[in-house]
Amino acid sequence: MNERTVTIQSPTGILPVKRNEPLSRYTTFRIGGPADFLVRAATRDDVLAALAWADQHQLPVTVIGGGSNLLVGDRGIRGLVVVVRAPSTQLDDQFRIEPDGQDHALVTVPAQAPISWLGHATSAQGLAGLEWTAGLPGVVGGAVVNNAGAHGGEMADYLVSLTLLDTETFDLVQWTQAMLEPRYRMTTLKAAPRPRRWVVLEVTFRLPYGDRAELQSRVAELTRWRRVHQPTGACAGSVFTNPPGTYAGYLIEQAGLKGLQIGGVKVSERHANFFINTGTATAADVRALIAMIQEVVQQRFGIVLVPEIEQIGEE
Ligand SMILES: Cc1cc2nc3c(=O)[nH]c(=O)nc-3n(C[C@H](O)[C@H](O)[C@H](O)COP(=O)(O)OP(=O)(O)OC[C@H]3O[C@@H](n4cnc5c(N)ncnc54)[C@H](O)[C@@H]3O)c2cc1C
Incomplete structure (x- = not known):
């Protein structure tokens, strides 16, 4: 695929395909490296056309919606990312x-x-x-x-x-x-x-x-x-699922970890199960904060916190 401008013909019109598109633009965390190719699909016809195009070019496909539960790796996603959302x-x-x-x-x-x-x-x-x-x-x-x-x-x-x-x-x-x-x-x-x-x-x-x-x-x-x-700012909602019988946010707060920051990501002061991207956070920062919180909470309460946010793409 050497053409400079790549498009997909859908029954609804022409869909532009972006190359090396930063996924930070499509996630509520505002984190994520580039997709090799990315297309927005606002209708069922657009989705079908995008998937047929990926099949024709033998590209792996990742479908995302609002990107509000995702931590996309700093090296992004190989193949085609299809953003299935519409106003x-x-x-x-x-x-x-x-x-x-x-x-x-x-x-x-x-x-x-x-x-x-x-x-x-x-x-x-x-x-x-x-x-x-x-x-x-x-x-x-x-x-x-x-x-x-x-x-x-x-x-x-x-x-x-x-x-x-x-x-x-x-x-x-x-x-x-x-x-x-x-x-x-x-x-x-x-x-x-x-x-x-x-x-x-x-x-x-x-x-x-x-x-x-x-x-x-x-x-x-x-x-x-x-x-x-709910905290305001770039985040992906609850970072951990609630363990049986308790709340992840309560455990993090009781462990004294509210406000803890690694690189550009910080445990929210308002809700300890939310991490906030202060503007420069990388996926590596978030993973490091997840690991640190899991370790401290396990030492303190003997409970292993399980991430609710889904980690995809390459580190
Ligand atoms: C401020 C904030 C508050 C939140 N509060 C809550 C809450 O109260 N409860 C809760 O459950 N969650 C909450 N979340 C997390 C999130 O909003 C939900 O999980 C939401 O439903 C995810 O939808 P999405 O479209 O953003 O999915 P994405 O994050 O884009 O994707 C989620 C998964 O679905 C897949 N996917 C998306 N679309 C398709 C499709 N058409 N076909 C196949 N696979 C698809 C993706 O590959 C991924 O695996 C919150 C997030 C934020 C930022």
């Missing part, structure tokens, strides 16, 4: 609601939809179950892969099926919720080794009808809660 303004015609019995509806949304938008959009239709997504960064695809959750809810709760692309055969396949084997911040999709075979294209939830005003007020309340309780 909510482009999604209204892709959001399908079908009544299912008297009290429920089936809601189908594309993987590229912002997850927080989904909570707002469903509650505005008087549909309950996804209010907890209010204010959560990232998109539906990434949230399903992670089985993201908050305030007692998680993605798998009301999910009934998903449409995936099998990148080995280019077939579209339907999975049930059970095939995801959802557990705490984990699914079969997340556990699969890279390069991964499955790409999430669309997700269907079965949601009960509720009181629209109450649902919308809950969404507003949870959005406010995030604004007050």
Whole structure:
């Protein structure tokens, strides 16, 4: 591939392919070395065109969404990175609601939809179950892969099926919720080794009808809660999963590690399970801070903290 400008023809138009594109521009941590090639895919057609192009050029593919749960290595990612996300303004015609019995509806949304938008959009239709997504960064695809959750809810709760692309055969396949084997911040999709075979294209939830005003007020309340309780700044959410019966943030705070800094990354003063990129952090800094915190917490409490953020790419 020697051409200087590389593009992919999608039914929706021409998609520019960026070379040596810094992934720090696509992660909420603002950390990550270059992708050999990177394309943004805002529609299902764009995703299919990007994957066909990678197949044609025999490039390994990494799909990311909002990049809000990722620590990308300082040497970046080889092959093609496909960024599957779209602004909510482009999604209204892709959001399908079908009544299912008297009290429920089936809601189908594309993987590229912002997850927080989904909570707002469903509650505005008087549909309950996804209010907890209010204010959560990232998109539906990434949230399903992670089985993201908050305030007692998680993605798998009301999910009934998903449409995936099998990148080995280019077939579209339907999975049930059970095939995801959802557990705490984990699914079969997340556990699969890279390069991964499955790409999430669309997700269907079965949601009960509720009181629209109450649902919308809950969404507003949870959005406010995030604004007050969550640290601001470049981060990737909770760094560690909560060990059974306790909280990772509590253990880190009790070990006196709030504010600890290595290189450009620091344990948040507001929430000890969040690390903040002060502006110059590298993935190596974050890994060093993770290792130091794991060691101190294990010595002090005998508990091994397990990272929740996913570490991908080359160091
Ligand atoms: C401030 C902040 C607060 C957060 N709070 C929470 C919280 O309360 N609860 C929680 O669970 N998480 C939280 N997170 C983490 C994160 O927001 C969620 O895990 C989110 O759902 C990840 O979505 P994403 O689109 O950013 O996924 P990414 O980080 O881009 O990707 C996550 C995984 O999904 C894969 N992936 C993405 N899209 C697709 C696709 N279409 N097909 C196949 N694979 C795909 C990626 O390869 C990767 O393995 C927080 C993060 C931040 C920055």
